[in-house]
Amino acid sequence: MSDHTDKPSGQSRRQFLRTWSLAVPAMLLALRSKAVAIWLTGATPGYNPKEHRYGMGIDVDKCIGCGRCADACKNENDVPRQPFYFRTWVERYVITPNDTLVDSPNGGIDGFPPTASEKGILRTFFVPKLCNHCEDPPCVQVCPVGATFSTEDGVVLVDQDYCVGCRYCVQACPYGARFVNPKTRTADKCTFCYHRLVKGLQPACVEVCPNGARIFGDIRQRSSPLARFQRMRKLHTLKPHLNTKPKVYYADLDEEVR
Amino acid sequence: MPKQLTRLIVLFAVLTGGLVSARHFLLPKTFGELGHYRAAAVTAIEARPIHYAGRDACATCHADIFEIHARNKHQTVACEVCHGPAQAHVESPTDVELPKPNKRALCPMCHRYDPSRPTGFPQIDPQTHNPVKPCITCHNPHRPEPPHVPGECGACHGEIARTKAVSRHAGLECTTCHVTPVKHKITPQEVHPEKPHTRAFCAACHAKDAKSSPDIPRIDVDTHGGRYLCWQCHYPHQPEGA
Amino acid sequence: MEASLAEVLRQVTGYIYPNEVELHWSILIVLYPYLTGLVAGAFILASLVRVFNVKEVQPTYRLSLLTALAFLIVAPLPLLAHLGHPERSFEMFLTPNVHSAMAMFGFVYAWYLTVVLLLEIWFDYRKDMILWSQQESGLKRWLHKIFTLGVFDLDPKSLRFDRTAGRVITIIGIPSAFLLHGYVGFIFGSVKANPWWSSVLMPIVFLFSAIVSGIALMLLLYMFSTLLQLQGAGHALPGQAGQLPVLRADRGLLAGDAGLHPPPV
Numbered sequence: 001m002s003d004h005t006d007k008p009s010g011q012s013r014r015q016f017l018r019t020w021s022l023a024v025p026a027m028l029l030a031l032r033s034k035a036v037a038i039w040l041t042g043a044t045p046g047y048n049p050k051e052h053r054y055g056m057g058i059d060v061d062k063c064i065g066c067g068r069c070a071d072a073c074k075n076e077n078d079v080p081r082q083p084f085y086f087r088t089w090v091e092r093y094v095i096t097p098n099d100t101l102v103d104s105p106n107g108g109i110d111g112f113p114p115t116a117s118e119k120g121i122l123r124t125f126f127v128p129k130l131c132n133h134c135e136d137p138p139c140v141q142v143c144p145v146g147a148t149f150s151t152e153d154g155v156v157l158v159d160q161d162y163c164v165g166c167r168y169c170v171q172a173c174p175y176g177a178r179f180v181n182p183k184t185r186t187a188d189k190c191t192f193c194y195h196r197l198v199k200g201l202q203p204a205c206v207e208v209c210p211n212g213a214r215i216f217g218d219i220r221q222r223s224s225p226l227a228r229f230q231r232m233r234k235l236h237t238l239k240p241h242l243n244t245k246p247k248v249y250y251a252d253l254d255e256e257v258r
Numbered sequence: 259m260p261k262q263l264t265r266l267i268v269l270f271a272v273l274t275g276g277l278v279s280a281r282h283f284l285l286p287k288t289f290g291e292l293g294h295y296r297a298a299a300v301t302a303i304e305a306r307p308i309h310y311a312g313r314d315a316c317a318t319c320h321a322d323i324f325e326i327h328a329r330n331k332h333q334t335v336a337c338e339v340c341h342g343p344a345q346a347h348v349e350s351p352t353d354v355e356l357p358k359p360n361k362r363a364l365c366p367m368c369h370r371y372d373p374s375r376p377t378g379f380p381q382i383d384p385q386t387h388n389p390v391k392p393c394i395t396c397h398n399p400h401r402p403e404p405p406h407v408p409g410e411c412g413a414c415h416g417e418i419a420r421t422k423a424v425s426r427h428a429g430l431e432c433t434t435c436h437v438t439p440v441k442h443k444i445t446p447q448e449v450h451p452e453k454p455h456t457r458a459f460c461a462a463c464h465a466k467d468a469k470s471s472p473d474i475p476r477i478d479v480d481t482h483g484g485r486y487l488c489w490q491c492h493y494p495h496q497p498e499g500a
Numbered sequence: 501m502e503a504s505l506a507e508v509l510r511q512v513t514g515y516i517y518p519n520e521v522e523l524h525w526s527i528l529i530v531l532y533p534y535l536t537g538l539v540a541g542a543f544i545l546a547s548l549v550r551v552f553n554v555k556e557v558q559p560t561y562r563l564s565l566l567t568a569l570a571f572l573i574v575a576p577l578p579l580l581a582h583l584g585h586p587e588r589s590f591e592m593f594l595t596p597n598v599h600s601a602m603a604m605f606g607f608v609y610a611w612y613l614t615v616v617l618l619l620e621i622w623f624d625y626r627k628d629m630i631l632w633s634q635q636e637s638g639l640k641r642w643l644h645k646i647f648t649l650g651v652f653d654l655d656p657k658s659l660r661f662d663r664t665a666g667r668v669i670t671i672i673g674i675p676s677a678f679l680l681h682g683y684v685g686f687i688f689g690s691v692k693a694n695p696w697w698s699s700v701l702m703p704i705v706f707l708f709s710a711i712v713s714g715i716a717l718m719l720l721l722y723m724f725s726t727l728l729q730l731q732g733a734g735h736a737l738p739g740q741a742g743q744l745p746v747l748r749a750d751r752g753l754l755a756g757d758a759g760l761h762p763p764p765v
Contacts, residue, residue, distance in 0.1 A: 165584015
């Protein structure tokens with residue numbers, strides 16, 4: 001756990017002993033008391049990250065492309081309003097026999113212009129996209145400094161005060177979920193509204209979705225809307241061949257969706 | 259050992275020692291506690307301000323509206339979708355007032371007809387559906403059921419009606435094929451119209467010996483189309499397309 | 501910045517993810533592999549002399565090493581300029597993520613700079629530095645005194661040790677140079693999100709391009725340095741006398757050329 005013990009200098013041995021003499025009784029107590037576990041993480045009182053593992057379900061056939069989710073996300077998380085920075089966005093697919101047209105004007109925040117012509121359309125639908133909070137995140141793997149990480153409750157976060165802004169994680173994300181915030185000049189992305197989760201609230205996008213296309217929940221709990229979603233629907237994830245093990249599950253996902 | 263080598267080794271040792279001790283001072287305090295990251299980052303993220311209060315927050319003070327809203331068609335629509343982020347209002351209700359949108363601009367964001375929207379989701383054409391008037395003139399946003407039960411099926415099923423209107427089945431009423439309970443017009447998601455199940459249904463007009471208008475095309479019901487149901491090839495709302 | 505992004509957005513045809521309209525790694529990141537490639541290539545040329553005893557390129561030996569050093573020192577500058585927070589760049593050495601190719605490359609780079617390049621140049625120039633610290637005056641005298649690390653041995657045994665050490669370092673240096681620029685290729689090749697990069701061949705592509713471009717650079721630099729010295733010594737320039745600078749195996753092209761083209765060992 002402590003990583004300044006490799007050099008046997010006097011200073012670090014003292015540090016080592018100090019840390020472990022506190023940590024061992026703390027860990028013993030933690031086996032009996034959740035409160036101590038919370039103290040160890042310094043997290044919000046009453047919230048134990050070990051009890052949760054978050055994921056999201058998307059019901060593609062329920063999405064009406066209103067863009068309220070993308071708008072709410074920018075409001076909640078102070079994301080710059082220009083059309084180049086999205087923590088979540090909505091794509092529209094129009095599939096014709098010869099072609100598949102995809103667009104996402106301003107991420108869908110202002111709604112979509114009317115679909116050109118109904119003639120010849122085989123299938124058309126909206127797909128909300130966001131960070132998939134993968135179990136095996138390629139972004140966490142490539143961060144050179146440890147500024148992006150996976151929490152114990154399965155949320156991938158970015159440390160804004162430690163990120164160097166090298167953009168390696170942005171390149172490594174196969175889903176285009178990351179961007180560099182022009183104000184902080186660090187990497188930024190969907191956090192599942194972690195600051196809301198620890199207070200028992202839902203992410204802003206889930207909160208405002210008017211048709212229930214976004215289902216948020218705890219993978220570990222047997223009785224959560226997400227668990228039912230996983231039982232009752234046939235689910236897909238995006239780009240499964242990359243083995244990132246995403247935790248955003250799409251029901252009725254079309255093959256054309258990339 | 260040549261003198262230059264000893265000097266080099268000493269130089270390297272001094273530099274390495276210097277770097278290691280520099281690391282000891284520069285390393286952030288909470289790094290490594292939970293993983294290869296600063297545990298303080300999690301706390302910092304948790305402390306970010308909240309702007310959306312969540313639907314339960316509104317119920318505390320606006321219980322009457324909340325009750326109506328929760329029992330009607332907009333129950334899945336959070337208060338903050340239309341009224342905007344409410345956390346500031348929850349914290350100081352008298353100082354911060356939330357907007358009550360009453361222009362036509364808001365409702366068509368969800369309800370404007372778009373073929374990409376799921377079938378069955380209530381959609382209208384804003385240019386022909388009571389233009390000029392604000393939507394709330396007829397629809398109470400917390401109880402948005404339309405003031406009159408729609409007369410035509412096409413009021414909600416516009417695309418189907420438009421397709422059928424220029425097809426060979428234009429003269430057919432929707433109810434000819436779809437037995438529709440009256441309740442469907444009031445609670446459309448709960449009570450659905452029926453759809454025909456068998457080839458015999460279409461054969462009632464299209465069989466060679468059917469008692470129907472001579473203009474109707476006739477087929478040999480036993481052999482035409484093999485084992486498939488009629489609508490697997492013929493789209494009933496535009497049957498000439500097959 | 502926003503205006504230029506809006507312009508880019510107008511030029512997008514087809515669909516890309518909204519976050520990818522902004523090109524994240526552009527010219528500054530292109531510069532870096534190019535410069536390290538030149539370094540690796542220049543070093544390979546120098547190693548031809550030391551390890552493979554190719555006498556024909558002997559006059560380029562020191563120029564190659566110094567070129568490699570100069571470019572290697574300068575190479576991180578475009579990287580720093582590109583970072584969102586260059587003042588935090590030391591974090592890569594403080595808390596490197598061992599799964600990250602970029603973090604581990606920092607150490608490969610440091611290894612190459614110190615152990616391979618600096619040490620080899622130091623061993624090769626040690627005799628000259630001692631001589632210069634005795635002959636010159638002022639700042640140069642003190643600088644060279646510091647560089648010698650206080651060792652002024654010029655006896656044949658020490659010099660023989662220098663040559664052996666240089667040889668050993670070059671032998672270690674060849675795989676190190678391969679590791680250096682192959683690793684840069686790996687930084688790109690390991691990104692499975694980008695199908696244009698994601699390939700086992702990337703390190704090999706980078707390495708071979710590096711060797712080619714490094715040797716091309718040395719050709720160019722050698723021509724220029726020779727031209728300058730011909731001018732400086734008042735000799736006839738090529739073209740004027742219908743001659744081109746010729747690589748002579750028996751001695752450096754010119755005498756008294758600041759030790760850049762030493763006589764063969």
